[in-house]
Amino acid sequence: MNIYDSLKKLWKELGINGQVKNYSSRRLWVIETNSGEPIARWLESGFKTPKNSDVDGFKRFDGISVAGHPNWWKIYDFSTAEVFDARHDLKVSVISKTAVDENHFGSPLYKQESWGTPIKLVVDVRREKKRIVAYCVTNVGWIEFDQALQMTCQHEIDNARPVFPLSGRPYIRTRRDKELSNNLVIKGIERT
16 A cells, blocks of 8 residues: 555545635536545535535536646645636645546536535624624624634634634634735724
8 A cells, every 4th residue: 555545544534535615706516426436516606515525626617727727636635625716717726736637537427516515704803902802704794702713623714724822812813825905913893
């Protein structure tokens, strides 16, 4: 057994699956293999694949290339592929992906049905004396810090990460990216 097969067995035991988050404005095909036979389903804009499903690949619904490849992009069990708009193309943020041909997954059953769960994002914060006390989360509304931290730790909020410093209170930050306007430190309504 090679190293990849050993790691794949460990990922399966730990329940780590490949996932796709569609932040783009385009519909995607995603392929999952939980049931043994590969099944391709639609992943709409603003949705992510369910946590308990093992997604192995994605491609554009309209057949146009993604990053110069018109067929499936294969992702691995430890990967979460995040797909974004990039003018007329799509941009993919993922640890590892491989361009594969159309027949790589065999003959998948193409189900023409929407699939997945809505992406949840922190879109605003409320402050009291510079400290964040509440978070506005899409599809949820305003929630207090404890609930936001719990949802973040359970990977229910997609643009937030928990931070547990050696000293001091835990806090929530946005995921690292080049966009400054989405950072929690500059968002929010000052309340006195």
